[in-house]
Every structure is written in structure tokens, then in C-alpha cells.
Amino acid sequence: MTAVTLPRQGLTSDVLDKLANDLNEKGYCLTPALFPINLAQTLLTEVHQLNPYHFEPAGIGRELQQQQNQFVRTDAIHWLKGQTAAQQEFLMLMEELRMALNRRLFMGLFDYECHFAHYGPGDFYKKHLDAFKGRTNRVLSTVYYLNPGWSRADEGELLMYERGNSHPFLAVTPLFGQMLIFLSERFPHEVKPARRDRYSIAGWFRVNGSIGGAIDPPA
Numbered sequence: 001m002t003a004v005t006l007p008r009q010g011l012t013s014d015v016l017d018k019l020a021n022d023l024n025e026k027g028y029c030l031t032p033a034l035f036p037i038n039l040a041q042t043l044l045t046e047v048h049q050l051n052p053y054h055f056e057p058a059g060i061g062r063e064l065q066q067q068q069n070q071f072v073r074t075d076a077i078h079w080l081k082g083q084t085a086a087q088q089e090f091l092m093l094m095e096e097l098r099m100a101l102n103r104r105l106f107m108g109l110f111d112y113e114c115h116f117a118h119y120g121p122g123d124f125y126k127k128h129l130d131a132f133k134g135r136t137n138r139v140l141s142t143v144y145y146l147n148p149g150w151s152r153a154d155e156g157e158l159l160m161y162e163r164g165n166s167h168p169f170l171a172v173t174p175l176f177g178q179m180l181i182f183l184s185e186r187f188p189h190e191v192k193p194a195r196r197d198r199y200s201i202a203g204w205f206r207v208n209g210s211i212g213g214a215i216d217p218p219a
């Protein structure tokens, strides 16, 4: 376990205001260094140290309907449960973000789930939505990129689309320490194949979709 060396730095209200404002106006927000950069470094070290058997092929859909479909996505994932100090730090900052967004935007965000994702060279995730209206409780998607020295020649962009438009309005280069946050129901997106290993933490803020006391019942 690697300790994070810097004292905990909270998120400043200026940064949170800007983030909430972007989400409100555009539905997404791209921040170059939301969290301390040494946290990204430690998380990257940890994901490198995970053995391949700690990763599972990523699935599509939920629970019983979940299936692995190599035509749609080929990345491998490892769910973050706060097993290390750095992962706890990351989850704490996301919790701070959750409360700050609820205060500013009244989003009613209830919890957060996230996983490391590893795309080897050539891996992809075809165009998809993280949430379908009325069928999921994922409200806000987040992607935190862990790729030092990424250049455009490495490819592996995330392409963001407006629904019904086949031209992306945004290509996100998966730069080290960069955080992308967007409304899960609003933007179809896809991960293009990269020329080198591509690491990230993908996550979702959820609302409480409980029915009869069961959180997140099957759709």
C-alpha cells in the first residue's frame, strides 16, 4: 500500500462553482487537474501493480442482463472499493464533489461507484450511453485519466456526441490527471482504440432508485 504524501487538499469553492456552472450550462465539464497530481500518480502505480487476474472483462448492461460483448467493448476493469489510502482519498474527494454538486445543482446524487479501466493497445468501447432514461439510476458519469505523457499520436480519444448527430462535438485526449464529468443520459460517447496502454477510473454518481427497500432493483 502506498501512502499519499501531501496533506489532504479539499476542493476550492471557485473550482466547484465553475464545475457546477459548466454542468448546468453545457451538461459536461472537463477539468485538467481537479485533484492533487500525486494522487493520480499513486493511483497509476496501484493500477500497474494489480495482477491481470484482478481485472475482469468489462460487461454491458446490468446485473442479470449483464453480458460480455467483445463487439462493443474490449477493456478490462477492477472495481474500486477503497482498499488503499489513495483509493480512499479518491473516494473521499468524489464524496466531497457529490455533496458540492447536490448543494449547487440540487441533483439528489445518492452514491458513487467506480472502477479502474485498462484499455490495451487496440482496445475500444463503441458508441454507447451510460444510462437510458427511466431505466437506470446513473446520473453523472466521471472519467479520471491516468496516462502521463499522452500525445495525440497515441490516439485513444473519447469522442462525445449530441444525440442524433453522427459528428462528435468533442474529442477528449486522456491526459494525466484530467477529469471529465457529464450527464449520463445526455451524451452518447465512444473510446477509440489507442496505440498504447490507456488507464482511467470511470465512475457514476447515482440517485437512489430503491423500490421496496431494494437499492438499484433490476430494470
Ligand SMILES: O=C(O)CCC(=O)C(=O)O
Pocket: 117, 125, 130, 143, 157, 158, 174, 189, 190, 191, 200, 202
Ligand atoms: O475511458 C473513457 O474515456 C470512457 C469510458 C466509458 O465510456 C465507460 O466506461 O462507460
Ligand SMILES: [Fe+2]
Pocket: 128, 129, 130, 141, 189
Ligand atoms: Fe461510457
